[in-house]
Amino acid sequence: MTESGNENVHRFKKAATRIFHRIVEIAARLLFSIVYYGSNEKVPPINNILLLESASSLAFKIRTKKVSSVEVVESFIARIKEVNPIINSLVDNRFATALEEARAADELIASGLKSETVLAKEKPFLGVPFTTKECLQSEGLSFSAGLYKRRSIRGTKDADAVACMKKAGAILLGVTNVSELAMWWESHNYVHGRSRNPYNASRIVGGSSGGEGAILAAGASPIGIGSDIGGSIRMPCFFNGIFGHKPSKFIVSNEGQFPNPSDEDHASFLGLGPMGRYACDLLPILKIVADKNASKLKLETKVDMKQVKVYYAEDDGGSSFISPVDSDIKASLRKVISYLEKAHGIKAQKVALKPLRLSGPIWLARMKSRSGSRFAQELSNNEGNLNIFWELLKWLLCMSHHTLIALCTVVMEGFGVKYGSPKHQYLVEQSNQLQVQLTDMLGDDGVFLYPTHPTPAPFHNEPLIKPFNFAYAGIFNIMGFPATHIPLGLGSEGLPIGIQAVGTYGNDHLTIAMAVELEKAFGGWVPPSVSV
Numbered sequence: 001m002t003e004s005g006n007e008n009v010h011r012f013k014k015a016a017t018r019i020f021h022r023i024v025e026i027a028a029r030l031l032f033s034i035v036y037y038g039s040n041e042k043v044p045p046i047n048n049i050l051l052l053e054s055a056s057s058l059a060f061k062i063r064t065k066k067v068s069s070v071e072v073v074e075s076f077i078a079r080i081k082e083v084n085p086i087i088n089s090l091v092d093n094r095f096a097t098a099l100e101e102a103r104a105a106d107e108l109i110a111s112g113l114k115s116e117t118v119l120a121k122e123k124p125f126l127g128v129p130f131t132t133k134e135c136l137q138s139e140g141l142s143f144s145a146g147l148y149k150r151r152s153i154r155g156t157k158d159a160d161a162v163a164c165m166k167k168a169g170a171i172l173l174g175v176t177n178v179s180e181l182a183m184w185w186e187s188h189n190y191v192h193g194r195s196r197n198p199y200n201a202s203r204i205v206g207g208s209s210g211g212e213g214a215i216l217a218a219g220a221s222p223i224g225i226g227s228d229i230g231g232s233i234r235m236p237c238f239f240n241g242i243f244g245h246k247p248s249k250f251i252v253s254n255e256g257q258f259p260n261p262s263d264e265d266h267a268s269f270l271g272l273g274p275m276g277r278y279a280c281d282l283l284p285i286l287k288i289v290a291d292k293n294a295s296k297l298k299l300e301t302k303v304d305m306k307q308v309k310v311y312y313a314e315d316d317g318g319s320s321f322i323s324p325v326d327s328d329i330k331a332s333l334r335k336v337i338s339y340l341e342k343a344h345g346i347k348a349q350k351v352a353l354k355p356l357r358l359s360g361p362i363w364l365a366r367m368k369s370r371s372g373s374r375f376a377q378e379l380s381n382n383e384g385n386l387n388i389f390w391e392l393l394k395w396l397l398c399m400s401h402h403t404l405i406a407l408c409t410v411v412m413e414g415f416g417v418k419y420g421s422p423k424h425q426y427l428v429e430q431s432n433q434l435q436v437q438l439t440d441m442l443g444d445d446g447v448f449l450y451p452t453h454p455t456p457a458p459f460h461n462e463p464l465i466k467p468f469n470f471a472y473a474g475i476f477n478i479m480g481f482p483a484t485h486i487p488l489g490l491g492s493e494g495l496p497i498g499i500q501a502v503g504t505y506g507n508d509h510l511t512i513a514m515a516v517e518l519e520k521a522f523g524g525w526v527p528p529s530v531s532v
């Protein structure tokens with residue numbers, strides 16, 4: 001066959017794959033709509049104004065005795081008790097200890113031993129409650145990572161990031177649900193069950209920091225710490241309409257997570273960072289969890305929006321296996337672009353970065369390690385290897401304690417592209433090319449705006465039909481770049497939508513400044529329900 005003939009066959013195959021994928025997606029959506037018809041419960045409206053404060057504002061009010069820490073902690077505990085039966089977000093708590101710590105914080109403030117200025121410096125979040133995901137070790141609390149074999153394991157010490165928060169005076173309320181081994185974008189497992197979206201309980205909360213996204217959006221915790229190796233902070237923030245920041249690589253310590261990154265590459269993809277309802281909390285919380293590495297970032301630099309260069313893309317250029325970007329998301333991105341021009345004279349440039357179309361395959365290839373598959377081992381809690389055929393059979397007979405997607409991930413690891421093969425090398429090259437393109441384009445004063453995810457929160461289990469949609473977020477983990485999710489209100493289905501702002505290494509202050517700016521212009525977090 002001639003070269004142009006070959007090209008035509010290739011084009012035809014691609015179009016056919018895309019059409020087939022769309023048909024399956026539409027048919028599945030129809031089926032899920034029928035299955036979940038009428039089960040669109042929301043969390044009740046927030047009636048306590050303390051729950052509407054940012055973590056920074058709560059810290060200030062506690063420190064200056066305008067409100068007591070006990071009052072704040074009690075308010076959030078009451079809200080958790082109200083919403084958790086609907087969203088199944090908090091899976092273990094330390095309420096009694098948290099209240100004791102709140103009393104101690106109030107006593108320290110009342111004693112006058114330390115001035116407000118000293119307290120603001122030494123314990124900037126004194127008396128402010130927070131939550132974190134269950135796969136981040138927290139002393140005395142469940143630490144299963146959603147793995148049935150680990151169901152009775154509890155943390156014996158705090159992960160570094162949790163310890164940093166406590167050192168800053170913050171009070172841990174409890175831990176939130178994750179996907180099995182934090183390796184999927186829906187939070188469901190056989191230890192703690194399934195978490196549900198506060199805007200519509202028939203929809204997912206995302207993963208792996210999904211319980212965290214839901215509890216924050218429901219107004220039941222002021223601030224949270226998540227982790228992100230393939231979008232696990234940004235996707236839950238997107239589905240639950242809140243802010244979240246995945247920092248530049250190696251800024252926040254990964255210590256104290258299960259599973260642990262298997263090598264240096266994986267460790268560079270993983271980033272722990274803040275999640276919350278208000279953009280103003282991202283930077284101070286990042287500073288705290290970054291600890292000594294905060295000085296590697298430019299967090300004190302004031303950003304002049306007029307000097308920021310903006311680039312954007314409305315989609316990945318048309319990957320066959322990824323859903324098309326929802327029209328509400330595209331429209332909101334366009335509104336952002338025209339706002340930036342009107343308010344700051346920024347002439348944003350639309351770009352087409354070819355390797356983005358390969359985001360899914362690139363992420364999967366870069367996650368391959370030289371030493372071979374580890375997921376099957378981790379699924380057995382590193383106690384031998386999992387017999388995948390036996391487990392799949394057990395799953396079919398409803399006898400397995402593993403989720404279907406975890407088993408599919410083991411299969412994928414076995415059958416996917418081999419480490420070092422020509423296909424693997426090609427994908428690594430594409431990934432390097434994208435890194436160079438983004439670095440040259442953005443420099444130290446540019447931000448790339450891009451959908452965080454192609455569709456608003458799908459129904460439970462629907463992600464199995466579109467597994468690679470996570471790649472919109474995951475690709476930037478591979479680059480080691482900072483990325484901030486920015487909520488932009490609700491779409492036509494009443495579900496949160498938004499975009500991410502991506503910068504080059506070390507420019508976390510730029511993507512966070514963009515979040516602060518767009519929150520001012522577009523309103524940021526929208527409560528799931530309001531009193532009538």
Ligand SMILES: CCCCCCCC/C=C\CCCCCCCC(N)=O
Nearest residue numbers: 182184185228229230231232408467
């Ligand atoms: C029934 C269909 C099965 C399709 C199998 C697809 C296997 C997918 C493999 C990897 C998906 C990884 C998703 C990563 C999500 C976020 C992870 C994170 N912790 O940041």
